[in-house]
Amino acid sequence: MLKNLAIGLSVIIVVTAGAGWWFYEHLNGNIHSVSLDGKGGTEKADAFGRTPINILVMGSDGRTSEADCKLGGGCSKTGVQTGSNADVEMVLHISADRSNATVMSIPRDTMTKVPACQDSESNQSTSGYYGQINSALQYGPACQVATVHQLTGIPIDHFVKLDFSGVVKMSDAIGGVSVCVSDDVYDTYSHLKLSKGSHTLKGDAALEFVRSRHGFGDGSDLGRTTTQHIFLSSMIRKFKSAGTLTDPTAVYGLADAATKALTVDDGLGTVKKLISLASDVNKVPTKRMTFTTMQTAADPGNKDRVVVGPGAKTLFATIAHDQSLTTGSGKKSAAASATAKPTAPAVPASRIAVTVENGTAVTGRASDIAATLTDQGFSSATTTANAPSPSATTTLTYGTGEKDEAQTVAKTLGLASSHLKQGTGAALTLVIGSDWPSGTSFPGGSSSPAPADTQAAVGGAHASTADQSKTCAKVSPYKTVTIDGVSMTPSQAYAAARGTPDSDA
Structure with a gap:
């Protein structure tokens, strides 16, 4: 009696498992x-x-x-x-x-x-x-x-x-x-x-x-x-x-x-x-x-x-x-998300335009970084160019009174303050050096994009x-x-x- 019951249960398990496998394979076969x-x-x-x-x-x-x-x-x-x-x-x-x-x-x-x-x-x-x-x-x-x-x-x-x-x-x-x-x-x-x-x-x-x-x-x-x-x-x-x-x-x-x-x-x-x-x-x-x-x-x-x-x-x-x-x-959500830093950038990204210059031998580096900036809300007036000469170091040069704008850019890209310098011009110029050959966040940096304004988003x-x-x-x-x-x-x-x-x- 117990032997017959065991055989019966075995048959049921095999049939059920077979049906489950067929069902799984049938559904997989449907997918394109x-x-x-x-x-x-x-x-x-x-x-x-x-x-x-x-x-x-x-x-x-x-x-x-x-x-x-x-x-x-x-x-x-x-x-x-x-x-x-x-x-x-x-x-x-x-x-x-x-x-x-x-x-x-x-x-x-x-x-x-x-x-x-x-x-x-x-x-x-x-x-x-x-x-x-x-x-x-x-x-x-x-x-x-x-x-x-x-x-x-x-x-x-x-x-x-x-x-x-x-x-x-x-x-x-x-x-x-x-x-x-x-x-x-x-x-x-x-x-x-x-x-x-x-x-x-x-x-x-x-x-x-x-x-x-x-x-x-x-x-x-x-x-x-x-x-x-x-x-x-x-x-x-x-x-x-x-x-x-x-x-x-x-x-x-x-x-x-x-x-x-x-x-x-x-x-x-x-x-x-x-x-x-x-x-x-x-x-x-x-x-x-x-x-x-x-x-x-x-x-x-x-x-x-x-x-x-x-x-x-x-x-x-x-x-x-x-x-x-x-x-x-x-x-x-409120204007800043729960994950936002307690302090917002002093200058809104939408008001900041950057000239991004490629100082590397890698084609398209300036375009990649410029696209990252505009995707994160920086001005559509952001432009690209080739640097006048190859550069070993990435630098962000800013004009008089533009330090806050430069810090906003640096925070977004993960650039340390050592990469920032004041120049004589009236615009922000980011030269991508050979120390940044790929990626959109500076290697080893602490890029943490400023949170978007969620009220503006909706x-x-x-x-x-x-x-x-x-x-x-x-x-x-x-x-x-x-x-x-x-x-x-x-x-x-x-x-x-x-x-x-x-x-x-």
């Missing part, structure tokens, strides 16, 4: 991963050896399958297409101590420099150009990561890419996402049609909501980012709810949908690594997850495009320097936290949609289209 080739930079560990995580989350507009053609439209003449744009771009930052997170949206209409890239899968390449930021994805995910890294100065460790059908699969797998709209809305472009109030969106309705540009805010991509934050906040709250994570069927469905829906970098290319990432996100309380949108200004050359606006570099710096935008209670950034469950997406009051050639507001369109079923009907 791509190498970043180091194009996103590298995070620095904190004093305790802990490292932040920065992930570029991309929503692709590609119609690269029949399913995406059906969901996104636009394939009636072209058929299934090749290539795609990153119409959704969010930098997800998880702090080194996993106590807080920031999600920063970058509007797809932002104009910037795209670096030289080659897609490892399609071999499509570019020598670099000035254009719309979302277009970099045409040269592969690594190119999109490199473009965002170049724009923001934020090291990007990983990426996650989702297409139209992926949004549908994910929303279905968790049983829908709860959202609220401030008024009746009908976006005749994305086809989102909802009555005023709360709704649970699945499948196509979820995709219509996150794609809607004309239904909310000012009817542009800027309004859409805020709506997407509402959607993601709700999804995160549901992920973290006990009902989702303790239901084996729900967990399997979510894991299966996620691994089928996502393209990731090699660093996230296994189920084990994705589970570890999910665990890191789960450690952060919703009240300490801040959603923001990069501040923008109108592009002088094109009214339909935007450029990086005032405050954006400060927002970039808070992320790059692992500063939280919330306190432990979930409220917005100014105009439409900041919110993931615990704000009662926030409704504000329907656009402008005539952003049309029916039969007649312009009207999304609410007027809802009333005029009574015969069209609601998205969640």
